[in-house]
Amino acid sequence: MGIDVVSRPPADVPQGDAVASEARDDHALAAARDDAWPGASAEKRFLRYGMMPHMLCPGCGHGIVLDAMLRALARRYETLDDVAFVAGIGCSSRVVGYVDACTLHTTHGRPLTFATGLKLARPDLEVVVVTGDGDGLSIGGNHLIHAARRNIDLTCVLFNNEIYGMTGGQLAPTTIPGAYTSTSPKGNHEQPFDAARLVEAAGATFVARAQSFRTRDFEEIFLRALEHEGFSFVEVMTDCTEYFGRTNRLGNGADLLFSQARADVAIEADLAGRPTLQEVPARPVRPVMEMGVIHESRRQTLEEAMGLVEARS
Amino acid sequence: MSERQLIQGNEACARAALAAGCTFFGGYPISPSSEIAELLARELPARGGVFIQMEDELASMGAVLGASLGGRRAMTATSGPGFTLMQEHLGYASLAEIPCVVVDVMRGGPSTGLPTSPAQGDVMQARWGSHGDRATVAVAPGDVQEVYTLTIEAFRLAETLRTPVAVLYDEVIGHMREGVVLHEPTSEELGRRSGPRGPFSPDFLPYEPDEKGVARVPDFGRGYRFHVTGLMHDERGYPTSDHTKVEQLLARLERKVDAAVDAVAPELYRLEDAKIVVVAYGIVARTARAAVDALRAEGVPAGLLRTRLLWPIPAAALTDVIGRADLVVVAEMNRGQWAFEVERLAGRHVQLAPYLRAGGSVITAEELVGHVLRVSTKGARV
Numbered sequence A: 001m002g003i004d005v006v007s008r009p010p011a012d013v014p015q016g017d018a019v020a021s022e023a024r025d026d027h028a029l030a031a032a033r034d035d036a037w038p039g040a041s042a043e044k045r046f047l048r049y050g051m052m053p054h055m056l057c058p059g060c061g062h063g064i065v066l067d068a069m070l071r072a073l074a075r076r077y078e079t080l081d082d083v084a085f086v087a088g089i090g091c092s093s094r095v096v097g098y099v100d101a102c103t104l105h106t107t108h109g110r111p112l113t114f115a116t117g118l119k120l121a122r123p124d125l126e127v128v129v130v131t132g133d134g135d136g137l138s139i140g141g142n143h144l145i146h147a148a149r150r151n152i153d154l155t156c157v158l159f160n161n162e163i164y165g166m167t168g169g170q171l172a173p174t175t176i177p178g179a180y181t182s183t184s185p186k187g188n189h190e191q192p193f194d195a196a197r198l199v200e201a202a203g204a205t206f207v208a209r210a211q212s213f214r215t216r217d218f219e220e221i222f223l224r225a226l227e228h229e230g231f232s233f234v235e236v237m238t239d240c241t242e243y244f245g246r247t248n249r250l251g252n253g254a255d256l257l258f259s260q261a262r263a264d265v266a267i268e269a270d271l272a273g274r275p276t277l278q279e280v281p282a283r284p285v286r287p288v289m290e291m292g293v294i295h296e297s298r299r300q301t302l303e304e305a306m307g308l309v310e311a312r313s
Numbered sequence B: 001m002s003e004r005q006l007i008q009g010n011e012a013c014a015r016a017a018l019a020a021g022c023t024f025f026g027g028y029p030i031s032p033s034s035e036i037a038e039l040l041a042r043e044l045p046a047r048g049g050v051f052i053q054m055e056d057e058l059a060s061m062g063a064v065l066g067a068s069l070g071g072r073r074a075m076t077a078t079s080g081p082g083f084t085l086m087q088e089h090l091g092y093a094s095l096a097e098i099p100c101v102v103v104d105v106m107r108g109g110p111s112t113g114l115p116t117s118p119a120q121g122d123v124m125q126a127r128w129g130s131h132g133d134r135a136t137v138a139v140a141p142g143d144v145q146e147v148y149t150l151t152i153e154a155f156r157l158a159e160t161l162r163t164p165v166a167v168l169y170d171e172v173i174g175h176m177r178e179g180v181v182l183h184e185p186t187s188e189e190l191g192r193r194s195g196p197r198g199p200f201s202p203d204f205l206p207y208e209p210d211e212k213g214v215a216r217v218p219d220f221g222r223g224y225r226f227h228v229t230g231l232m233h234d235e236r237g238y239p240t241s242d243h244t245k246v247e248q249l250l251a252r253l254e255r256k257v258d259a260a261v262d263a264v265a266p267e268l269y270r271l272e273d274a275k276i277v278v279v280a281y282g283i284v285a286r287t288a289r290a291a292v293d294a295l296r297a298e299g300v301p302a303g304l305l306r307t308r309l310l311w312p313i314p315a316a317a318l319t320d321v322i323g324r325a326d327l328v329v330v331a332e333m334n335r336g337q338w339a340f341e342v343e344r345l346a347g348r349h350v351q352l353a354p355y356l357r358a359g360g361s362v363i364t365a366e367e368l369v370g371h372v373l374r375v376s377t378k379g380a381r382v
């Protein structure tokens, strides 16, 4: 199972600039396409302005992830009339409200169950599930492995900030060992889940991990996840600046983004000059994780097996 | 299909769902309701519908609500322990106004309780099982024929009022076989889901109520882009904590279900001159009817109010009948769940002597006659 890392920028280009310049091109393209609202980029057109101002804290990674999702959707869809977003409860799950689509903000941990019913009722709709690490792996963990097992054609994005953001920074099943949270005042004693590997083992046919730090990579991965027929799971590492960052003294939003970079196997070399977190033993250490597409295969989807859609080879 | 057929209560329920246009079932096996799922697992796919066995009852209700938003008439069936797990999503469906039907074939509780014995212990769970102040609709068929007609009616109420509707009956009715006429419902008996007034526009209001106080939520994927949430919301469907708006929303949700009271009237049996009123529902109403006949044969002026609707409580019919009575006997197979409600409605002039049973056996007519004679001779006014 090789790690397929997509669209890695060249090592000698400063990361931030590379992302920004590529993104700007995309904005220009999208704006050119958009005659309904001249000057607005495609992903901005997909925002639901009536819901603003949004509730995310300054520096929170969730908005970065949403932005990349909208960019990918703008490359695939002219309108979001036939795209449904289904989310649970959490800061991450709240982001679906800011998308001008059919959006369903369900209960804590259960978005995949609603999405399963919706998809089987309307297999023609694109159904995207947004969940958090608490939502998808703790209270909703059972639904996650069953959705993967069924290989239902949903795209599930799990925003992993290694903490419960919405409720004030409590321990999550993804919190790294030693990390401080409001319910692990002496540091976390538990082992975290490897969400991607868990879902792969449960039978998902597209599994990837990405970062809010490398939004272009995430955008490509999310687009591939949308295109994939079957259960697609993308775990995206993101940061809760307000709780995880502050409680563990990891710095501001930008510092947290760089700490993601240090935990990325594929780009370790790029950042050789920077101190790694391992050199600061007093702080929790973000583990080195594989990024990119971790698993991709084809097997009959649930809808195909049920005869709700024609088998697509 | 109008000739009489000998079928089981649970089969009548599944047949009614098919006749009512149900095309989605999501459920989790549990006695004594599983026959409903088993029949629909065979019949739904054959008719272009969807059957899915979910991983638990939380998931079953979630799938039902997702399918309903996708435009399906959707249902699940369960028993007490499963009904408990469904409560969170029943609350969600009430607030977000998503139609669905939930059949609860009641068994003895609490906990795993008596898996294959009858009970009526989920009456209050149907009312208050989910947190918060929630308006609920629950029907209670009294025989296999009525399982058929009230399941069809449950779908009509769910769709037209955009709310979850519970069908509550006990294990005996679920497993009992009786001759039933499976009539095809008319379009009026089927009802229609309320929907948006006009085409999509940026100022479209999915939660603007229609003249009956029901939200105009469209199905997903029909050209309307909108937000559905379990948070308190305004008419746009956007979260709000505006106290006035929240009060108004809760009041509207409570008011709209009153339509069920007129739709599902109680059966009034030998009540014209009755001074002793037996109040019962479900399987107990059958033995209560026999008890009333036996009492009448003895010259005791007894009658039966058999409710077919548990929630909202048919208050007007009850107060009218109770107002003319000297003794009211609520007979039910629990520790007094509906009896307390009747007590709230009864004036001080009336003697209340509920007959309650929660051990897993059906109340017999003889017991009930004995009970009425005992309390009515003790109480001076009969």
Ligand SMILES: Cc1ncc(C[n+]2csc(CCOP(=O)(O)OP(=O)(O)O)c2C)c(N)n1
Pocket (backbone or CB within 6 Å): A089, A090, A091, A092, A093, A108, A131, A132, A133, A134, A135, A136, A159, A161, A163, A164, A165, A166, A167, A172, A240
């Ligand atoms: C049944 C239930 N239990 C608990 C909660 C409280 N709650 C809301 S969000 C949340 C955790 C969310 O964490 P996560 O999914 O990681 O989202 P984040 O806020 O970190 O993005 C909890 C425990 C709830 N809303 N419902």
Ligand code: SF4
Pocket (backbone or CB within 6 Å): A055, A056, A057, A059, A060, A061, A062, A091, A092, A161, A165, A166, A239, A240, A241, A242, A243
């Ligand atoms: S609490 Fe954390 S996860 Fe939630 S919005 Fe703030 S920074 Fe983001």
Ligand SMILES: [Mg+2]
Pocket (backbone or CB within 6 Å): A090, A132, A133, A134, A159, A160, A161, A162, A163, A164, A165, A172
């Ligand atoms: Mg989280």
